[in-house]
Amino acid sequence: MRNQKSLLKVTLVASTVLLMVGCESRVENVQTKMNEIRNAQPLPIEPPPVFTPVPSYSYSSFSAKSPFVPTSIARELQIMAGKRVYPNFARPKQPLEDYTLEELLMKGTMKSASGRIVALIQSPDNQLEQVQIGSYMGKNHGRIVSINPNQISLLEIVPDGQDGFIERPRTLILHGDA
16 A cells, blocks of 8 residues: 555656646747837838818808808898897896796786786796786897787897807797697
């Protein structure tokens, strides 16, 4: 039995030595390859492509209708070109000027004691406000110019894109509870 144990130990040691001899170090191979790469001639860099200059174009149709502006706005800009309109920033803001027109709902109309038509407008926070001709609403200084049973007509003062302002007609239509 003792011979078997010693034979087993010798076999184990021999197989371990054989395995170790079979596993040679690959670090030397890597070092050799790295030295070859360092000593090789560098590859030439390709020159950048030559770009031909783009000829400049001078746009001369400033007075013609812009293809990017809808016809109705272009007509409106031509009509308002001679008018100089500016919002009155000194005027105290009215409650409905804190909302865009899209957020406001026309709920109906009624006649005041003096016989004027008054419109009822619901704000996003469900408050009802009475407005009349000359009242302001919307974020673009919208002044009410007429009130009918089914709609309110306003004139907004909006930037014209050229350091000025123009008046833009807008309407707010009666909102039904359908």
